[in-house]
Amino acid sequence: MHPLIVHFPVGLLCVALLLEIIGWSRKSNDMRAGITALVWIGAISSVIAAAFGLILINQEEYGGQTVTVHQWSGLATMALALITVFALRSGRQALYRTLLFLTVFGVTIAGHYGALLTHGEDYLTSVLPFGSEKESPSAPNPNLAFISTTNQPLNPKQIEDLNLEVRSILAHNCYSCHSATKTKGELRLDKKELLFKGGENGPILKAGHPEDSDMIRRVKLPAGHDDAMPTKGKRLTEKEIAVLEFWIKQGAPWPSGAEKSIYRVAALEPRLPAIPAATGDLTNPIDRFVNVYFQKNKIAWKTVVNDHTYIRRVYLDVIGLLPTPEQIQAFTADPRPNKREILVTELLNRNEDYAQHWLTFWNDALRNDYSGTGYITKGRFDITKWLYASLKNNKPYNQFVRELVSPTEESAGFIKGIKWRGTINSSQSTEMQAAQNVAQVLLGLNLKCASCHDSFISDWKLADSYAFANVFSDTTLEIHRCDKPTGKMAGRRILFKELGTINGEAPTPERLRQLAEFMVQPKDGRLYRTLVNRIWAQLLGRGLVEPVDMMDNEPWSQDLLDWLASDFTANGYNIKRLMTTILTSKTYQLPSISVKDPALLTAPTYVFEGMVRRRLSAEQFADAVSIVFNPVYGDTSLATKLLPETIKQEIPFPRASLVKNDPFLTALGRPNRETVSTSRTSQANLLQALELTNGAKFNTALKNGAIIWKAKYPTSDLIVKELYRKALGREPQPKELAVAEKIVGKKPSIEGIQDLVWAISLHPEFQLIN
Missing domain, CATH: 1.20.120 (Four Helix Bundle (Hemerythrin (Met), subunit A))
Known part of the structure; x- marks a missing residue:
C-alpha cells in the first residue's frame, strides 16, 4: 500500500x-x-x-x-x-x-x-538504452581452476579463493536487496551467519546439495518468473551459477572467525628471520634463503651465467645502457675473482647514468611526466628536478617517502594529483587521488574499489578511504557512495591505526608531517616490504609478491621478503646497498627463464627458478639504438631544461627517460602517467610491430644513421662487424656475416645498412635481457 x-x-x-x-x-x-x-x-x-x-x-x-x-x-x-x-x-x-x-x-x-x-542505485540508468548492461563479475579467475578438476577436499587457499569469488558474485548481484541497506524477505547475504540463517521462507541453501538449495533454484529460473533472482538487472552467468553450485556442493565452506579471515592480510610489523646456514659458495644471505626454498621445492642450483651475459644484464638493470665492446672485452679478460662485485659498485657509482635510468621507473610509479593532462591548465605539476636529485644522491628511502607525503614545493606534485577539468567522479578528487596513490605506491594497497563503495576484494571500507583522503584535504570531505552523497562527513585517520593517530584538527601541513613520520617508522614493515619487493621485481622480472601492488598476497618466500626489508631498514634505507646485495647474489646470476603464458607469473602455483627473461623497456630500447647506431632523439632542449646545470653538457645523447612521450615510446610500452603504473608488460604486441616497421621516429633515426655509417665505414664487412660488436657485444658468425653482407650489398647502400640495423634491433639477442 x-x-x-x-x-x-x-x-x-x-x-x-x-x-x-x-x-x-x-x-x-x-x-x-x-x-x-x-x-x-x-x-x-x-x-x-x-x-x-x-x-x-x-x-x-x-x-x-x-x-x-x-x-x-x-x-x-x-x-x-x-x-x-x-x-x-x-x-x-x-x-x-x-x-x-x-x-x-x-x-x-x-x-x-x-x-x-x-x-536499486541504477533505477534511472538501468531503463535507458545505454545503461541497460549492468556490470557484473567476469568469469571465475585463474585461481579457481580447481572447480572443474577436483573431487578432493579443498585446501585452505582454495577455500579462501572460492569464498572471495562467491562473495563477489553476491555483492554485485544481490546486495541491493539483501544487505544492511535493504533486507528484503528478511534475507541478508553480506554476513556469514545471516546467509546461512536464510530469510522469511527459511534457509536458502542446503550444504552439500545444490539441487535442493532454493538459492540455486531461483537464480536458474527464467527472467520474469515470480521467484527469479535477481529480480532486476543482469542475470547471473552460467559460470557464476556454476561457482555457487560448486561452493554449496563442497558444503558451502566459509572461513571461521571474523569476516576479515576471508582475505589474507599481511603482517604490518617488521620481522627478522634467522639467516640459514651458509653452504659451499652460498654465502650471500639471499642465496641462503633461496637455497632453503630450492631444497623444499626440489630444485637444483644451475651454473651461473657467463661474464658476457652478466655484464650486459647488470649494465641494463643498473644504468639502462649497453656496455661497449671494449668494456665487455676488459671485463671478460679480468682475472679477479670478485670482479662482478667490483663492476656492480662501479655502475652504482655512476650517479648520473643511474638516475637517468631509474627515473623511468619512478616516473611511472609517481605518475610524473613532462607533458599531458593538467600541465597546460596548471592543474598538475611535475616533480622531475626533485626526483632526479633524489636518485642521483641516493636519498635514504625514509627521507624520500617523507618528502613525498609531507612535500616540499618541488615534490608536491605527487600528492596534489591532477585537477581534472569539468565534472568528475567523487572518487577522483585530488584528495582521493592522494590517498589512492600513497596507498598503492608506498604500501602496495589498492584503495580504488573502496573509494566508491566498500571493497569487494579486501576488507577496506568506504569510510577508511575517505578518512585517509581527508588527511590530505583542507576541508572536511563528505562521504560519497557510488558518487552519491551520503550526508556523512569523513573522519581523519591513517590506514593502519597501529602506526599512530593523526590530529584531525591540525592544519593540513601539520597533518601531512604527522602522516609522513608515522609511515616511515621502522615498525611500518609494510612500507619497506613494498619497496624491496618492487626493486626485486625490477631486477628479476617478478616480485617476491605478485602483483606488486597487492602486498597482502602470499610471497613465494616470506622469510626472504622479511629479511630484505629488515636489513634495508637496519642499514640506512639505502636503495643502492639493497641493489648491491641482490645483484651480487648467485640467485641474480642464475640463467634466465621464460614463460609461455604471462599469467603463470601471478598464478598461486608459481615456483621461482631464476630471473624472468624480459624485453628492453621503451627507454632502454631507444637508448640502445642510440648508443649502438644513431640517436633516436636529437633534441636536447627538454633534457637541458630538466637537468641541473652541472650535467647539461655531459649527456652524449638525450636519454629516452628525459624526452616527452610520443607514439614511438607509447607503442613500446611507456604509459601516459595520468595514473600510477608500477609494472609494464614485457610481451611483444601488434602496435610495437607496426611502430618498429612503419613508425616515422624509428625509421628516420635508422635512415640518418645509415648515411653516417656509409660515410664512416667504406666496406660491407666493416659495417657488419662493427654493428655486431656494438649491438650484441660479439663478432658475427660466418653464416651471419655472409647473410648480413648480402643485405648491406657488395657496395654498401643506405637502404641496405638501414635494413640490417632494423633486423638486428628486432633480434631477440638484442631485445631481451637474458
Missing part, C-alpha cells in the same frame, strides 16, 4: 504546483478549485503514506543511511504538505506558493531515496 499511496496521490502535489505556475503566469483563477482539491488530496495521502512507511520499515527490515534519509524526508514532506493546506486556507498566497514549492521539493527527495531502496 505504501508505494500505491505515494506514487499517485502524493504526486498530485507536483501537478498542483504545475497548474499554480500556469495560473500565475496567465494571471487567471480558472483552475483554483482543481488546484485546491489536488493540494488537499496530496496532503491527506502524505499522512497515510507516512503511516504505511513506518509500518513497512519494520516489516521488511530496511536499514542503513538511505532508508533513514527517505524516512525523514518523507515525514518532512508530510509536515510541509499540511502547513501548505493551512496557508492556502488562510489566503496567504505568497506563503502558500513558497510552501507548495518546498513540498514538491520534499516529494522529489523522498521519492529519489525511495526509488533507491525499491529499485
